[in-house]
Amino acid sequence: MRIAKSVQNLEAYVPGEQPKSQDVVKLNTNENPYPPSPQCAAVLKDFDLDKLRRYPDPVFRDLRAALAELNGTVPERIFIGNGSDEVLSLAAKAFVENDEQIASLDPSYSLYKTLAAIRDVAWVPVGPDLRTAQVGSKVALALITNPNAPTGTLKEIDEIAAFSRVFRGVLLVDEAYADFAPVNCMSLATAAENTNVLVMRTFSKSYSLAGLRVGYCVGPVDLIDALYKIKDSYNVDALAQAVALAAVKDRAHFEDTVAQVVESRGKLTDALRARGWDIPESHTNFLFARPPAPFKADELFAKLRENNIFVRYFPGEKTGDRLRITIGTPQQNTRFLEVLDLLTGGHQDG
Template sequence: MKFGRRHLDLVQGYVPGEQPQEEGFIKLNTNENPYPPSPRVVKVLTRISPDRMRKYPDPVFRRLRQKIALAYGVRPAQVFVGNGSDEVLSLLVRTFVDPDEKVLFTYPTYVLYETLARLNAVEHEAIELDAQFDLSEEVFRSSGKLFFIANPNSPTGKPVKSDVIRRLCDSFAGLVVADEAYADFSDTSSIPILSECPNLVILRTFSKAFSLASIRVGFALAAEDVIADLMKTKDSYNVNLLSQLAAEAAIEDIEYMRENARKIVQTRERMSASLRGLGFTVYPSGANFVLTKYNDNASPLYEELKRRKILVRYFPIRRLENCLRISVGTDAEVDALLTELGDIVRSGQ
């Protein structure tokens, strides 16, 4: 006997990148930061009082909201914090979309958007990106309650300029969600136009540039009434004490994060140039990864790299079946990748 809701038969759960169970892999498949978090994070976590551990954390994360607001030039009442930005994405659908309303997103993009729409049994529509993976004019003619725009996009890496986001906010009657998980590796952000766009929600995360993927902290910046509604629908204590303290320490040392991001961008550009030198097509990226293709079938290349203990991401879906997404690792990890790829290309595998 099945007890799940009927619509779950139509849902394929989100499948994250492979986590190797053996030692010795170079892991370039889940866009984790190759550098450690700020030393301040380690310091604060090792000095936490046991007495604080037995008590509930601040349910509305006041200190963290204040620090985020100061760092990004908004008011604390414009900040919402979640258990990773994925929780914030889920809450946005739960909070603002009724069953007869529509969620929109582009294609290809972060597959969780569609998964969340299906899990919540709401109408949804994917609008194709153009041949260069840019927004098509159809985006600006669309209607619905919520429009997810990954900026820079994943898995393509393409950023969207803030004037294009402003145009979408002007043309779309619902909420526009600019998911800026990778914005720290780009020169594009929608934060400067937030005050001009009351229907704009900007998502950021501590998982990527701040090197805190295991801590699970993401946040939204939006108009105060939007944040107030999210506060109504969140779980009681959705961000634990350790996560709040780690995120506070990280954002207090934001220049440390920015320096690591600059190193990753430099390595990304070097890796992209080297891949092109090996005969790969490399799409422009504003993220900590690149989307690339070599021939008409990326699967054998993915499998051969895995055999050589290098993990990259392969998406066996339409428009991406010939592509690999490669996270930017340390210079040594990228050098190892390029060496193995050069050997594979020369051997004709």
């Protein structure tokens, strides 16, 4: 059996650890600490099993209509994927020739580099300031996470809009965390004059549906049509479509859980800064935090794990001095701080 050289040499994307034990404080994969809408539970309870005999709607008509209304556009400008990762994978296939390149911020979502390697094309960094970014003529797809991961920082709409006007390729703005931020770029995607901007969202974070695998993007009809041409026949199952639709319709639950996460984010930021940690302002559901000297991020990561506190550590020159800490419930955040104080001797700034 022959394995392609690009796959043989591939550095695979490593997802966050999913421990089997329930006796952990899990702050490592940016999941929502609160349950999905009760309306999702009602769908699961009442779902007609006979529907599973048949293939699901391949073009997600009900869900697309709801998302179109939510985002102020038309269904023809929406594509739905099996998680936003599928949208990214399809974009790398649809918009990049074999001799072209994929660009992203650095650091950013590490899957972007993996997608370029799978396509056997070059990945190149762009930014950090998109207003002055020099992008080579071979860059066909720019993947800009906003707010960014793992840093949590937010670019203003004007900066991204300016970049889109000079960039000749497809700009995909990955807004996985946008619901926790004060602004977003959806208006760029829905604008009538838009020719090259896709804005992508996920149900994994703000909707508490990471286990369901639903994501979508909004943009020009020709780009959306290209994604439909190459997707799997029935890429989003009937149950996922029904549950996601229920989540979209329950705006009150959505807004309540997002508000709780944002409130807890502020409190945890203040608590860690009081202990001497360096934390850039986050507009996401996580913090990218550097511990005070003499403590090392990798050592604290290991010690926290030994105490059933799971956070995320990314080795590397640009990320290795920090931990990425998902915002949990107030009880989870308190437990994290208690264990952290035990490990650091209750280190306080100054």
